[in-house]
Amino acid sequence: MLFLIMTALLILPVLIILATLIYKGGPAISWEFLFDDPREGMTAGGIFPALVGTIWLVAVALLVSVPLGVAAALYLSEFAPDNWFTRFINLCIINLAGVPSIVHALFGVGAFVLFFGFGTSILAASLTLAIMTLPIVIVATRESLQAVPLAFREACWNMGATRWQTIHRVVLPNAVSGILTGVILEVSRTTGETAPIMFTGAAFFLPFLPTSVFDQTMAMSLHLFVISTQVPGVPDHLPYGVALVLIAMVLTMNAASIGLRMYLRGKKKW
Amino acid sequence: MHEPIMNETRAANGGNGHDAIFTRDLNLWYGDFQALFDVNLAIKDGMITSLIGPSGCGKTTFLRSINRINERLGYVRTEGSILVFDTDIYGGEVELAQVRKQIGMVFQRPNPLPISISDNVLFGFQLHGEGRTRMHKSEKEEIVEAALKQVLLWDTVKDRLDSKATELSLEEQQKLCIARLLPVKPTILLMDEPCSALDPKGTEAVEELIWELRGDYTIVIVTHNMAQARRASEECIFMLMGKVVEHTATEDMFVTPAKKETADYIEGRYG
Numbered sequence: 277m278l279f280l281i282m283t284a285l286l287i288l289p290v291l292i293i294l295a296t297l298i299y300k301g302g303p304a305i306s307w308e309f310l311f312d313d314p315r316e317g318m319t320a321g322g323i324f325p326a327l328v329g330t331i332w333l334v335a336v337a338l339l340v341s342v343p344l345g346v347a348a349a350l351y352l353s354e355f356a357p358d359n360w361f362t363r364f365i366n367l368c369i370i371n372l373a374g375v376p377s378i379v380h381a382l383f384g385v386g387a388f389v390l391f392f393g394f395g396t397s398i399l400a401a402s403l404t405l406a407i408m409t410l411p412i413v414i415v416a417t418r419e420s421l422q423a424v425p426l427a428f429r430e431a432c433w434n435m436g437a438t439r440w441q442t443i444h445r446v447v448l449p450n451a452v453s454g455i456l457t458g459v460i461l462e463v464s465r466t467t468g469e470t471a472p473i474m475f476t477g478a479a480f481f482l483p484f485l486p487t488s489v490f491d492q493t494m495a496m497s498l499h500l501f502v503i504s505t506q507v508p509g510v511p512d513h514l515p516y517g518v519a520l521v522l523i524a525m526v527l528t529m530n531a532a533s534i535g536l537r538m539y540l541r542g543k544k545k546w
Numbered sequence: 547m548h549e550p551i552m553n554e555t556r557a558a559n560g561g562n563g564h565d566a567i568f569t570r571d572l573n574l575w576y577g578d579f580q581a582l583f584d585v586n587l588a589i590k591d592g593m594i595t596s597l598i599g600p601s602g603c604g605k606t607t608f609l610r611s612i613n614r615i616n617e618r619l620g621y622v623r624t625e626g627s628i629l630v631f632d633t634d635i636y637g638g639e640v641e642l643a644q645v646r647k648q649i650g651m652v653f654q655r656p657n658p659l660p661i662s663i664s665d666n667v668l669f670g671f672q673l674h675g676e677g678r679t680r681m682h683k684s685e686k687e688e689i690v691e692a693a694l695k696q697v698l699l700w701d702t703v704k705d706r707l708d709s710k711a712t713e714l715s716l717e718e719q720q721k722l723c724i725a726r727l728l729p730v731k732p733t734i735l736l737m738d739e740p741c742s743a744l745d746p747k748g749t750e751a752v753e754e755l756i757w758e759l760r761g762d763y764t765i766v767i768v769t770h771n772m773a774q775a776r777r778a779s780e781e782c783i784f785m786l787m788g789k790v791v792e793h794t795a796t797e798d799m800f801v802t803p804a805k806k807e808t809a810d811y812i813e814g815r816y817g
């Protein structure tokens with residue numbers, strides 16, 4: 277009974293949020309809303325540039341952090357000797373995960389915008405997001421690599437497999453669903469983050485689509501922040517509409533990753 | 547059917563020319579703990595040798611140093627030499643993958659990979675078949691059939707080669723684990739208590755299989771089961787506290803043990 281109540285308490289807020297969003301934001305959603313530029317000082321029109329911008333930001337961030345994170349996790353769990361240096365790296369990763377996103381934002385400004393000279397651009401913002409979510413990918417990947425039973429590895433080594441063959445044929449196929457879980461989490465977090473992109477690449481209002489990673493862009497999360505707090509006279513349904521689309525994006529991507537995960541699991545026959 | 551790898555080192559290391567495994571002053575430490583003391587053994591080619599001794603005496607450690615699996619643990623230190631068909635496996639020019647290919651190992655708990663039965667059998671073979679990009683389907687089937695027949699498993703699984711290996715019974719899994727070693731043509735099979743996870747019927751079946759493989763492979767089998775050692779081996783090694791106490795023909799060891807410790811152990815006076 278207690279568990280039932282606790283579960284209900286967990287689910288209830290989610291349901292309430294979703295219901296409110298759909299109730300208040302639902303009427304805003306239309307073809308024009310999704311595929312039109314914001315107009316009249318962002319008090320009317322659509323969200324297309326922000327939608328596209330968020331997709332850019334997330335995609336570029338993933339392109340950077342997933343290969344980097346998976347490679348780092350592979351090294352840490354399969355190759356690195358167990359010494360003080362490895363332990364130090366692990367400590368750093370844990371701490372990196374705890375750094376507030378506004379600090380990441382300032383780091384992004386210092387490192388990518390200024391030092392590397394990317395300016396305020398998708399590249400700088402995505403790199404900041406990538407750094408911020410790297411620990412998620414590393415930790416999830418490392419955990420799923422370490423969950424692969426030693427017996428499988430030993431079976432492999434015993435048949436003369438090299439380290440790489442073992443990783444490639446046994447460890448990775450077994451770990452892939454766990455890795456995807458990490459990526460899902462990363463996507464969710466990346467999509468919603470506002471602070472890290474605010475100073476590094478996202479613009480308040482920019483009714484053009486980005487053409488390269490060196491352009492600035494609008495983004496859903498920042499747009500939501502702007503129209504709910506910075507612009508007077510925005511009709512009520514607009515911010516709710518934006519929030520609804522943002523949540524829908526995250527949920528869709530999660531669903532896609534889960535689908536992919538199930539597909540992979542089915543394919544590998546175990 | 548074995549091709550000795552090289553002969554030059556034989557004289558230098560004192561092998562007598564009939565040994566599959568020859569160790570000289572083998573000492574092994576886990577960190578500060580010494581698990582093997584001056585192990586000098588000559589295990590004959592083509593025979594079944596059983597390795598007995600109380601729990602913790604270093605049987606597993608010895609087996610695992612022969613195929614160099616121990617060194618995966620960073621804190622293991624080995625001294626002395628191990629010759630496998632006269633090649634020093636710790637020698638600089640020796641490739642680890644070659645060593646492992648030549649020496650197959652069977653574990654206490656069957657550890658089939660969670661893929662299909664035929665993929666399990668082909669796994670090792672495909673690891674080493676790098677040169678060729680594609681293997682003919684019929685060629686694969688032949689390999690699978692030959693290996694499974696050799697371990698007396700073919701008749702029970704021939705209709706479900708594509709089902710998961712982990713769905714087999716423990717006995718069948720253990721046989722499969724032996725089968726998957728065979729396509730890479732090992733010369734030595736190391737078995738660490740291969741029957742201890744099995745019921746009496748399974749034990750009997752796997753023993754029968756091991757006996758069947760005698761002659762084609764050099765087999766070293768660790769066992770806690772005296773009856774099994776006696777039934778299923780030609781030579782027997784008794785270890786105690788990391789040292790080899792006695793190594794003779796199995797019959798002699800069980801009828802007229804030379805050392806008092808051996809007699810005590812055989813009669814069940816140790817754990």
Ligand SMILES: Nc1ncnc2c1ncn2[C@@H]1O[C@H](COP(=O)(O)OP(=O)(O)OP(=O)(O)O)[C@@H](O)[C@H]1O
Pocket residue numbers: 576579581599600601602603604605606607608619
């Ligand atoms: N990975 C390890 N790290 C540290 N010590 C170990 C390790 N493996 C084994 N030992 C120690 O080395 C000694 C020999 O162990 P080993 O596993 O070789 O014994 P065994 O004869 O196989 O025993 P059993 O019959 O129980 O399988 C034991 O005292 C054990 O505690």
Ligand SMILES: [Mg+2]
Pocket residue numbers: 605606607738
């Ligand atoms: Mg053991």
